[in-house]
Amino acid sequence: MISFSPSEEQQMIVNTVRQFATDVMRKKYRDCDEASEIPADIIDAAWELGLAVSCIPEEFGGAGWEHSALTGTFLAEELAWGDLALAMHILSPSLAIIPILEMGTAEQKKKYLPPLCAGKFTAATAAFIEPRYNFDTNDFGTVAKKNGGYVLNGEKCYVPLAADADFMLVYAKEGNKNQCFIVDKGAKGLTIGEREKNMGIRALATYELALKDCNLPKDSRLGGDKGCDFNRLANLSRVALASMAIGVARGALEFSRDYARERHAFGEPIGSRQAIAFMIADMAIEVDAARMLNWEAAWKLDRKEDATREACLAKMYADNMVMMVTDYGVQVMGGHGYVRENPVELWFRNGRGFTTFTGMATV
Amino acid sequence: MIDFELAPEAKAKIEEAHEIAQNLFRPVSRYYDEHEHEEPQELIDTMWEKRGKGLMTGLGMTGALMVEELCWGDAGLYLASPGPGLGGAAVFSAGTQEQWGRFLARFNEGKPKWGAMAMTEPGCGSDTSAITATAVKDGDNWVINGEKIFVTFGHRALDLSDGIIVVWASVDKSAGRAGMKSFVVEAKTPGCRVEKLEKKLGIRASDTATVVFDNCRVPFNNILGKAEVKSRTEGFKGAMATFDATRPIVAAQALGVSKAALDMLKDELDKQGIKIRYDVPRSKQTAIERDYMEMEANYRAAKWLMVRAVWMMENKLPNALESSMSKAKAGRAATLITQRAVELMGPLGYSRKKLFEKFMRDAKINDIFEGTGQINTLIVARRVLDFTREQLK
Numbered sequence: 218m219i220s221f222s223p224s225e226e227q228q229m230i231v232n233t234v235r236q237f238a239t240d241v242m243r244k245k246y247r248d249c250d251e252a253s254e255i256p257a258d259i260i261d262a263a264w265e266l267g268l269a270v271s272c273i274p275e276e277f278g279g280a281g282w283e284h285s286a287l288t289g290t291f292l293a294e295e296l297a298w299g300d301l302a303l304a305m306h307i308l309s310p311s312l313a314i315i316p317i318l319e320m321g322t323a324e325q326k327k328k329y330l331p332p333l334c335a336g337k338f339t340a341a342t343a344a345f346i347e348p349r350y351n352f353d354t355n356d357f358g359t360v361a362k363k364n365g366g367y368v369l370n371g372e373k374c375y376v377p378l379a380a381d382a383d384f385m386l387v388y389a390k391e392g393n394k395n396q397c398f399i400v401d402k403g404a405k406g407l408t409i410g411e412r413e414k415n416m417g418i419r420a421l422a423t424y425e426l427a428l429k430d431c432n433l434p435k436d437s438r439l440g441g442d443k444g445c446d447f448n449r450l451a452n453l454s455r456v457a458l459a460s461m462a463i464g465v466a467r468g469a470l471e472f473s474r475d476y477a478r479e480r481h482a483f484g485e486p487i488g489s490r491q492a493i494a495f496m497i498a499d500m501a502i503e504v505d506a507a508r509m510l511n512w513e514a515a516w517k518l519d520r521k522e523d524a525t526r527e528a529c530l531a532k533m534y535a536d537n538m539v540m541m542v543t544d545y546g547v548q549v550m551g552g553h554g555y556v557r558e559n560p561v562e563l564w565f566r567n568g569r570g571f572t573t574f575t576g577m578a579t580v
Numbered sequence: 581m582i583d584f585e586l587a588p589e590a591k592a593k594i595e596e597a598h599e600i601a602q603n604l605f606r607p608v609s610r611y612y613d614e615h616e617h618e619e620p621q622e623l624i625d626t627m628w629e630k631r632g633k634g635l636m637t638g639l640g641m642t643g644a645l646m647v648e649e650l651c652w653g654d655a656g657l658y659l660a661s662p663g664p665g666l667g668g669a670a671v672f673s674a675g676t677q678e679q680w681g682r683f684l685a686r687f688n689e690g691k692p693k694w695g696a697m698a699m700t701e702p703g704c705g706s707d708t709s710a711i712t713a714t715a716v717k718d719g720d721n722w723v724i725n726g727e728k729i730f731v732t733f734g735h736r737a738l739d740l741s742d743g744i745i746v747v748w749a750s751v752d753k754s755a756g757r758a759g760m761k762s763f764v765v766e767a768k769t770p771g772c773r774v775e776k777l778e779k780k781l782g783i784r785a786s787d788t789a790t791v792v793f794d795n796c797r798v799p800f801n802n803i804l805g806k807a808e809v810k811s812r813t814e815g816f817k818g819a820m821a822t823f824d825a826t827r828p829i830v831a832a833q834a835l836g837v838s839k840a841a842l843d844m845l846k847d848e849l850d851k852q853g854i855k856i857r858y859d860v861p862r863s864k865q866t867a868i869e870r871d872y873m874e875m876e877a878n879y880r881a882a883k884w885l886m887v888r889a890v891w892m893m894e895n896k897l898p899n900a901l902e903s904s905m906s907k908a909k910a911g912r913a914a915t916l917i918t919q920r921a922v923e924l925m926g927p928l929g930y931s932r933k934k935l936f937e938k939f940m941r942d943a944k945i946n947d948i949f950e951g952t953g954q955i956n957t958l959i960v961a962r963r964v965l966d967f968t969r970e971q972l973k
Contacts, residue, residue, distance in 0.1 A: 218586075219583060219584065516584050533862075
């Protein structure tokens with residue numbers, strides 16, 4: 218039966234995370250962006266909420282909640298509403314947890330999941346994107362070859378927390394299929410480069426890395442002999458990023474709505490003029506439109522159906538939407554939108570990134 | 581729990597509507613586009629018969645999705661199909677039980693009948709507060725005077741059947757909106773006549789009439805809602821509440837035409853061996869793939885906004901914002917999708933041998949009637965900004 222009511226659990230997550238986003242993230246995000254650094258107390262406070270590890274079964278130390286992409290969209294939207302860079306940092310363990318949980322072998326789960334539940338934030342990550350303009354998930358430049366174990370060659374970029382992570386997942390082409398490999402910290406042939414400097418998400422530590430004849434043991438391939446369902450992982454990531462785009466855009470919508478009510482020109486609020494009011498209306502319509510598409514894709518993923526079409530449409534739509542909405546956010550505020558005293562320029566910079574953020578978050 | 585799955589009985593009804601669209605509407609689609617003002621009698625009789633057997637189920641979720649399917653077949657022919665229409669919706673939402681019996685029972689018996697709503701005048705459209713038609717109490721009657729234009733189903737309701745028309749008129753001009761009331765006028769009432777039938781860009785099978793009320797007398801209890809004029813705008817709010825229910829239905833009409841254009845485009849692309857590669861990066865996609873994805877995403881987004889608005893109404897949640905959102909989005913999406921389909925098909929799209937150009941003409945009305953895209957955007961803006969109509973004109 219068609220319904221748009223979130224479940225009690227989803228509503229609880231929204232309430233909890235919105236509170237955290239309001240009280241903690243929204244208070245500190247500008248400082249984090251300026252300093253390109255996230256204070257440990259924010260990460261610790263987020264860790265207390267148990268967001269990333271809640272879906273890990275109790276036997277591995279987690280809370281044992283049912284893993285749901287749809288529930289994940291609520292979590293990701295609210296966190297990104299707080300701040301995108303902080304959200305990506307807080308959720309980065311999911312980049313390892315979700316693929317291992319869904320597709321890992323029993324041994325992989327036993328080895329890699331419990332340390333992530335060890336009472337404090339533990340970095341784990343995934344290397345997905347590659348540093349070229351025509352990056353294509355159907356044609357990874359990073360290649361894995363079987364040689365008893367596996368040998369990996371290639372370059373990656375935008376790898377969150379790569380320097381701190383005890384292990385990471387690396388996506389690569391093996392033959393004509395995409396596979397995922399678990400690479401431990403300090404593996405020979407893995408070189409983690411300088412921390413990247415980007416237009417947005419400046420508080421998030423991301424790295425380029427190189428894999429040169431990086432030899433991995435036989436059991437390092439996610440899912441063992443079966444391998445992984447790459448499409449599903451790619452779709453879970455698309456849905457996560459679309460949720461984050463929606464969260465960022467909603468922030469811009471709310472901020473410029475309030476500004477348009479309060480800022481006066483020619484004797485009345487600027488929102489009393491249709492030129493501004495219609496921008497606000499279009500922002501509201503497009504944020505909701507993107508969320509509908511994304512919910513549908515996530516809902517389909519939870520039914521374990523192929524949602525490639527829905528997830529790609531949702532991601533594309535959200536990518537365009539967040540750019541339009543954050544641009545309007547700056548425009549509604551004029552010069553005040555351009556200065557770093559106000560948040561919209563930051564959201565505008567972050568919004569532009571979504572077309573390149575592939576595989577940087579998952580739910 | 582969020583769920584995008586339809587109930588099985590709804591699915592069956594929607595499938596039935598699709599079959600009607602495919603087998604009854606599509607074969608005569610072009611003919612009635614090219615023969616404006618000719619009655620599609622066979623289709624009307626069949627639709628009336630199906631209606632009697634419980635085809636349409638009102639303005640709920642199943643009804644809205646059936647409307648989408650029928651408009652996938654032909655939006656003009658859907659708007660020629662008999663039934664209570666907007667006039668009936670107004671009686672249903674603002675009338676008494678006695679009025680339901682007197683005015684709505686006819687739609688379940690006898691020959692095909694239509695219901696119409698007359699609001700727009702030569703001098704006012706979206707600004708309904710400028711309505712000049714008057715209703716004056718005279719003994720046990722109301723005497724209605726004025727001219728109404730763009731009355732969908734006006735000709736069929738008044739001339740071709742024993743239908744009804746709901747007309748908006750002022751009982752007290754000094755009271756502004758508060759003086760605006762609606763009245764039911766039955767077919768064959770003296771003083772009420774159709775003066776003109778419009779020739780239109782699209783939905784040509786639908787009749788759009790000018791109706792003149794010249795000392796038209798109706799019984800006192802043909803008024804919908806209370807007769808007394810309050811300082812508040814209660815009567816007018818009745819009309820607006822009707823719109824909250826009907827705007828998603830217009831969105832559904834827009835979506836039907838959009839889906840028709842998308843499906844036909846997809847067929848043509850398939851014939852050419854063109855597949856849409858959804859998961860290929862934008863930089864590697866063809867322009868057609870990019871366009872198609874944009875069209876499809878807009879269709880689906882607009883569809884779920886419409887479904888959400890209807891779902892809210894069914895669950896008795898206030899939906900004025902979401903209803904206007906869905907109408908504004910669907911009207912815009914339909915305009916984009918159908919025009920792009922014509923463009924992508926080149927001369928085939930522009931030719932009257934194919935239906936692409938017709939879809940484009942038919943789609944445009946959805947961004948105009950039941951509140952233009954701009955009026956709906958204005959309603960959204962007022963709600964989002966929490967501004968009154970005085971604060972945001």
